[in-house]
Amino acid sequence: MPDHRPPSGEMSRRRMLGGTLAAAALPFLAGACGGTGSAGTGAELTVTDLTGRVVELSGPARRVVTIPMPAASMMVAVNGGPDVLAGMNAASATAIESGFLGEVYPRLLDVRTDVAGAEFAPNVESILAAEPDVVIQWGDRGPGITEPLRAAGLTVAELSYGTQADLEGAVRMYGELLGKRERASRIVDGMRTTLDRMRAAAPADPACSVLYLFGGAEAMHAAGAGSYNHFVIELAGARNCAAGIGQQRATIGTEQLLAWDPDVVLLGNFGPAQPDDLYGDPALATLRAVRERRVYKVPLGGYRWDPPSQESPLMWQWLAGLVHGTRAPGLRAEIVRQYGFLYGVEPTAAQLDAMLAMPSNGGSRDYADFGR
Template sequence: MARMIAAAAFVLALLPQLAGAAGVRTKDLTGAEIVLSKPVERVVALPAPSAPTLIAVDRSADRLVGMHQTVREVAKSGLLGRLFPRLNDVPASLLSAGKSAFMPNVEAIAALEPDLVLQRGELGPQVVSPLVEAGLKTALIVYGDEDATRRNIRLMADLVGQPERGEALVAWRDDVLGRIARPDHAASGGPTVLFLSRMAGHLVATGTGTPTDFAMTVAGGRNVAAERAGSITVTAEQIMIWDPQIILLNSANRDLNPADVYADPLLSSTAAAKARRVYKAPVGAFRWEPPNAENPLFWLWLAKLFAPDAQTYDLRGEIRRGIALVYGREPSEAEIDHLLLPEINQGALNYDRIVSR
């Protein structure tokens, strides 16, 4: 009996240590320490890419109790919602009208009783302080270069108590980068490329320091807007001066498609339009351009567009395996057909060959 009591006392003494071992200690993207007694169970993810990244590291949407409206829209119309049907019911109206598009609706967020709120750290204290002052535990995401994306993935994996998932997703990024056959720009002059969006009625080019610029570069392209950083408002006349050989269109803009470029009196005169090398970016489970776990599929798609004869991999097979790695389920052939936008990109140079079964 004495031995049993001693053994019980030993176990009780260990309980605080065991609880600590099951907890989470990590740092957010601003370097602030995040300490949790256990992996998060209820998360509000205000930055749009943070929700699918959280889902990817957990292969589940069960921990997500709030998200950005963009994720709701993507889920309703595509693969993400079919993979994780509960996303159609996750609250998504959590941002208040104000000077910043990311001003949190603290009352609505607090009502969800989250363990943690993810917020954008690079937008300044005005979008963070209301959360902290309300007593909501907050971790900050920062979007920018590829290194930041990898740190975000690892942070999400730490928060759900699965750091090995973060390492697996980062290893996949390295594997894809190692397998893409990138032409030597000095020797072959990789194609000049413009990534084009439409915002508030204006055309916007993507410059350096962005995930999209990284994607174009690693896939063998040369960004015509590389002399500027971030998003740049441009005119059709400026695009004509750049005269890109390939124009890529933002997947988020429903009102910007290859047909619009071909019909434009100025843009139709670019080398890209004349060669029928204008392409709308696909949407996988989530959009491929913003920083998230699916980005390697964007790199693979771009590399095929830029130099189809140099790339020996099967794009459809890469998509099938990549979605399975990220989310835990392979897409069907019909789902791959749908996400590659064959109708919108119909008639573009080499596109039928690139996306064929």
Template structure:
């Protein structure tokens, strides 16, 4: 969508222990009007900007409210507050519609879901008080790891004991695919693996699993994935229409295939519903 982004100098992030320490000298050469920095990782990564006299805006991360606050902040910085309000209204409309349908679902229908925040080497699961927990519950699922709080390491035996109906793989580990679960001697015996219900989270302009401006698409995707008889979205149309509004870009059919990761999810149970278009009312912002 924005090929020129590939040549942006990334050395403004000098690194440090967590990779978020700013390189003030490089930033000063850019003469920015404002610098956006994480506001929840301590003052060590903020003080150098403040001491250099740079106007610094801080973003918090990890909840739905923080995601909406960040949209408001960026709308103000970009001089497009109306667009930010439109994107927030889109979130509210989709979340409200999904929550209303999910609330009426009997408990016996609710599927157990696990989101693996890391899985390439070792397993890290998203428990309660995580953003993954929020949207699993939003669409009517049960977070099988809700007995834990935050993101915690687990072993294969614990995952098997939870017997999740569905396993979601993170979008951060790019080489991670459902084969990691299907080919593992222990994990392949999990209910979700035996029923071919392991899915890698989609990725569009940004990943769909953490808080971002594309989350309504992720909610629709997961709702339809878990309960296709209850949620009948034309997700491909939703992607096409929302990307034109969010990015000013009309994705091709192959673009949408890539967003939905058909190459790795295509043989999973029920995923063929995302290859066909069935017109329904639109939900684009």
């Protein structure tokens, strides 16, 4: 096993949780308690995955291969460090390399990424070489991507994904697989505390309209009512312009974008589009969000903030600050506290600027002092 200790410069920034960080001081850390569902007996650990299959291990997993894209950073967060990750999807590595985790844990950039090909088809030979205790794989995309793993004698835990319930279930499952159920419960309980607070504050009749776009002006894909982005928009107290799209996403053209005329446009992290691309497009000059300079690149922290992850409560609060024009006061301090728990490293001011996409969003409305 390689040495997974952080380098000395990294260690100097670590802040270990102790008596000085009470759960009551931060909603994200509220309600620490044991996990639910599966149980371990002696040296044998039995976990029920999100498809209802029973997963048996000889003990807590110490080497994990993650094929779904969000799973790598979530595993790091639930574990409290990167040492457990033995392989991950190449798209997960791209987010890590571009974000906070790649900077503070450069060893993650050396984790093998050849574990899956197109459409999440597993590279069984590579996964076997990683010697994982368990492989995390999608459980809702057919047996063709799971059965080859089991046929090779690998232990597989399957995910369903896309809703808040799925997210909470995944966090708890990771906690059980790693023997970190208390940490997982703290993450989930913190999500629920923030969720309840935001639901109570959301207006009954939202005035602000928001459109989430994958890609850019040349190939735009809007997030419909079946997406997690729709859930986040409504939670933040706004209306999703694309709610009439029943599925998760649909391709739209400039004409449809102009017809919806959203107050706020969000540009996701699964495409290269930047606010300046829309501001500089003559075809979009009459778009309300362009005229009022309310186009924003979604942040990228430990992972992309677009899909459900351990950092979703931060995304909810970020968007609420944009929608209501409050600039999300205190968000930066909360990121520092939460990252101290999730990753064991507190981000610097420069790292906060990078994850909040200040270079991209600095020219947009209400963003100069965002989150302070």
